[in-house]
Amino acid sequence: MSQPGLTHRVDRSLNLLLSWSRQVLQLGLVCLLLTLSSCGLPRIQAQERLFLPLTVEFLDESVLPSQEIQETPIGGLSAITYDRQTGKYYALSDDRGSFAPPRFYTLAIDINGGNGDPFEIGSITVEDVTLLRDETGEILAAGTVDPEGIALSPDRTLFISSEGVSSEAIAPLVDEFDLTTGQRIRALPMPNYMVSDAPEPDQTLGVQNNLGFESLTLGGIGTGEPYRVFAATESALLQDVPWLEEQQAAASPESPVPLTTRLLHYVVVENRAQIVAEHLYPLDAPPSLLTMNHGLVELLALDGATALRSAPGGYFLSLERSFGPEGFGIKLFQMAIASATDISSLTYLQGEARDFQPVQKQLLLNLSHIEGFGPDNLEGMTFGPRLADGSQSLIVVSDDNFYGSQVNQFVLLRLTAEP
Numbered sequence: 001m002s003q004p005g006l007t008h009r010v011d012r013s014l015n016l017l018l019s020w021s022r023q024v025l026q027l028g029l030v031c032l033l034l035t036l037s038s039c040g041l042p043r044i045q046a047q048e049r050l051f052l053p054l055t056v057e058f059l060d061e062s063v064l065p066s067q068e069i070q071e072t073p074i075g076g077l078s079a080i081t082y083d084r085q086t087g088k089y090y091a092l093s094d095d096r097g098s099f100a101p102p103r104f105y106t107l108a109i110d111i112n113g114g115n116g117d118p119f120e121i122g123s124i125t126v127e128d129v130t131l132l133r134d135e136t137g138e139i140l141a142a143g144t145v146d147p148e149g150i151a152l153s154p155d156r157t158l159f160i161s162s163e164g165v166s167s168e169a170i171a172p173l174v175d176e177f178d179l180t181t182g183q184r185i186r187a188l189p190m191p192n193y194m195v196s197d198a199p200e201p202d203q204t205l206g207v208q209n210n211l212g213f214e215s216l217t218l219g220g221i222g223t224g225e226p227y228r229v230f231a232a233t234e235s236a237l238l239q240d241v242p243w244l245e246e247q248q249a250a251a252s253p254e255s256p257v258p259l260t261t262r263l264l265h266y267v268v269v270e271n272r273a274q275i276v277a278e279h280l281y282p283l284d285a286p287p288s289l290l291t292m293n294h295g296l297v298e299l300l301a302l303d304g305a306t307a308l309r310s311a312p313g314g315y316f317l318s319l320e321r322s323f324g325p326e327g328f329g330i331k332l333f334q335m336a337i338a339s340a341t342d343i344s345s346l347t348y349l350q351g352e353a354r355d356f357q358p359v360q361k362q363l364l365l366n367l368s369h370i371e372g373f374g375p376d377n378l379e380g381m382t383f384g385p386r387l388a389d390g391s392q393s394l395i396v397v398s399d400d401n402f403y404g405s406q407v408n409q410f411v412l413l414r415l416t417a418e419p
Contacts, residue, residue: 051334052302052315053418056365056394059113061373062121064408069129072100077408078399079150079216079298079380080107081158084306087385088127090179092150092160094399096170097142102132104150104158104182109395111412114388121412130182132160137183146170148379149216149298153268154227157185161231164212166196166203172212174231174266188229188266188273193347194237203238205347211235211295214379219301220313229266229273230316232281234295236260243350258282260358261296263337278344279337280358284320291324298381300394302334305383307392308417314338317415318361319381319396330367330375332413336360367396367411376409377401383415391416 067074078094089107096102106128113119132140132147149161157176164172172195174188196206207213214234220227236244236259247257265277286294298319302311314337322329340359346352367375376398384393391414398409 050336050339050360051362052308052311054334054364055416055418056332057414057416058365058367058370058373058411059118059414060120060412062124062410062412064124064126064410066408067126069105069126072103072129073402074105074126075099075400075402075408077105077380077397078148078214080382080395080397081150081152082382082384082395083152084385085156089382089384089395090150090152090158091380091397092147094147094163095402096146096165096168097140097144099402101142102140102145102147103129104132104147104160105129109384109410111384111387111393119387119393119412119414121410124410130180132177133181133183135184137181143168144170145173146210146212148212148214149174149231150380151216151218151229152179153218154221159188159216159218159229161213161216163210163214163234164194164196164207166198166206166209167200169199171195172207172233174213174216174229174264186271186273189275191264191275191278191344191347193239194233194262196238205239206237207233208235208238214295214297215299215318217299217301217304217316219303219316221304223303223313226267226269228301228313229268230263230299230301231266232263232296232299233261234297235283237262239347240349243348243352246350256285258285258358259294262343263299263359265337275344277342279340280343280356281318281335282358282361284331284333284363286322286324287326287329288324290326291322291329293324294322295320297321297379299335300381300383305392305415307386307390307415311417317364317381317394319378321378323377328368328375328377330378331363332365332367333361334364335362365413375411376407378409378411384412387414 076093079092092104108125110122112122145162148163162173176185211234215232251257260280263279300317302315316335318333318335341357379399380397394413396411400406
């Protein structure tokens with residue numbers, strides 16, 4: 001998400017976050033007064049059985065210096081995807097056209113280590129830039145897309161999501177582009193209730209301003225079945241906020257209701273793509289009452305990890321990012337969708353009597369708690385090559401917002417599964 005004046009941003013959902021934070025603080029006080037047995041320990045044990053036995057380890061970080069390629073500034077790296085065939089990476093800039101046309105870069109990232117030496121990022125080289133174009137081959141005009149998510153398909157095309165900025169009449173979308181030319185091939189169907197019905201402040205429906213499709217991943221690749229596209233909003237749809245407020249007002253301090261985003265599940269069959277399900281994703285509580293920005297920024301299907309070939313479909317990594325006076329907060333989760341309620345038929349959640357089961361998640365790593373490491377605005381995530389010890393590399397990249405005080409940070413993690 002490009003966020004000029006990030007520290008001054010006030011989201012429409014700020015009051016909702018504050019209410020939720022107060023409930024979480026109340027819950028913490030209750031738990032201090034209860035024994036472990038009555039503070040949810042059995043629930044944690046039951047939840048663990050739902051997930052794959054994964055661990056994530058921080059290995060290294062590197063910063064790509066500010067530079068240009070073909071007269072385009074390198075920055076705003078909001079998403080990244082790995083090409084196993086070539087060993088290259090494609091990193092998407094979320095520049096809406098302010099500094100150069102919408103685009104993605106081709107990168108080479110060398111990972112050193114093994115045989116007793118620590119794994120580290122050896123070098124990062126920007127090799128090329130590809131401008132995004134419409135179906136006629138014309139370069140996308142400035143202010144028509146807000147690129148945020150990228151994923152390489154088995155057809156060697158790129159799926160790219162645009163977040164949606166109601167204040168600038170930029171609609172949310174998930175489109176397919178040619179890997180070589182950057183030309184748009186097709187647009188995936190988008191529910192009408194996710195598209196803003198009016199510019200701010202008259203908007204009553206759709207993704208909130210600059211809080212749309214930040215996350216994008218593909219699943220089911222190499223299974224012999226049609227592959228899947230998953231796209232999630234960064235925060236709640238505008239029409240979901242009243243329902244969440246109602247739920248939070250009725251909830252007890254022991255069971256606060258989380259802020260939820262929406263996750264779309266597409267099936268792609270040759271030239272057709274259709275939505276087969278939609279789920280709610282529950283966000284963790286913001287770090288503090290003063291947190292100004294908080295949401296889901298990336299998804300990664302676990303069945304795409306070469307070192308986890310036995311990983312079944314329906315499991316993901318999810319990345320949540322927050323920003324406030326305390327700096328950037330980054331949490332990495334494992335996520336499962338098998339038991340989640342399908343809400344694809346519901347424009348509004350408000351007025352529904354039944355409970356909705358959201359996707360389930362489990363914290364794997366809090367990157368803000370790594371000693372000696374300070375995360376920047378981490379937004380993009382992809383599996384890289386298998387490391388020399390057989391484990392799976394994971395690359396996370398930051399969006400510098402084209403601010404001099406921020407950097408293009410690359411983080412190397414190792415994902416392993418217990419036997």
